[in-house]
Amino acid sequence: MTAQEFLQTVQNGQSVFLDLRAPHAYSQSHPAGAYNFPFHRQNWGGAVKQALQGQTPPIGIFVDNSVVAAAAQESLVAAGLTVAFAFDKGLKAWQAENLPVEQVKDLTVDELRQNLDQYVVIDVREPYELRSGIIPGAVAIPMGQLQNRLNELDKSKAYAIVCASGNRSASVSSFMSQQGFDVSNVVGGMSLWIGSRHPVERP
């Protein structure tokens, strides 16, 4: 199956497309329609199967390395799933073939500190994690609630999404970007913000 043919099946809702790379790589740019499901060696295929909640659609995988691609295919097959498509040459090769991508902007903690007035900061950590302090003015919306609270947000504003390390915020950023919001992912999250001694508020 060619990439174009496979993407058509993704659009039709027949197949699932997984980007196996790390969240920070995914958040910068990823194939259109791909979900982020970073590879690991502890029964990764089983985790995919669990996330699919009983469905067994054909699966496509995207990654930048043939070793990881081979291990992932093996793991999916071991879990009883079908691999319909695999692309292991990374994003540059994907774009070189004029295949579609989705993008999210990255923001360093220093850039955010300098331009804090230009962003609405959303902290997607869980309430108990906020005790370490939040960025002044940040709005706390736990990741799990965000989907239901999108109506509180404004598509004319620029959002900066932050979590503890930058992983959850990467997923949230790409989701919000798909919904048409102007979002940037804060790389390194609060651990880097606090580590860089930028100011925090205690809720």
Added chain:
Amino acid sequence: MIFIPMWDGSLGCSSYLVGDSAGGKALVVDPLQNLGADSYILSAAEQGLEIVAVVETHVHADHHSAARELAEKLGIHVSLSHKAPAAFAFNPLHDGDVIDLGYVSAQLWETPGHTPDSISLLIADTTRSQEPWAVLTGDSLFVGDVGRPDLADPTVDAVKAAARDQFQSVQRLMNLEDTTEIYPAHYGASACGGLFLNHKPMSTIGFERKWNRFVQLTDPEEFTNQLLALLKPPPEGAAAIRSENLGQDA
């Protein structure tokens, strides 16, 4: 900082995956054929890291290196001291060079002795401090011991010169703060160390300053004499393994 020691107990070899958790860039130091090149790629992927450098602290004579295979799979060159007599194309490193991984960096010190091309890597995590947090000492400084000086060139004069270099290199490493952690390339029964090489795979500069008998010798002649007196037999097939790791056809 992500810091993952990858050990092979059968030969007492240590390798390391060191990366910046924020930016996702990583380097691999002294990858082992016994663990396989793929295990480094998979470990890195699992940690969300992209390997941008494969560094050898020296050309090894006791075990087969996976550095070239790993670098080839990643489409990069192996990084080695500019003094390494390797027959393949590599990225030459010089004293003071810094491998920048983002918030984590590795500064290179040439620490000859075990071999002329031996280097140490000073690892800093600038989100904690500019000060090196750990030093990967290769075969320059071990836990309880120092690297043997006779494997690169076993002729008497060369071994003596190498032992004197080792003395200087060890003294230089002792300029680091006591709190700096030491992660060498070997531990336990490895043939690259001497009788006092400990089975514990890591230590600190402070502990070695206090308790490593070679570090405490302040006279280079006595250091050389003691080092030579305590040599173990060379590892089996050392010359052949070294030339294979150098890329010279066996």
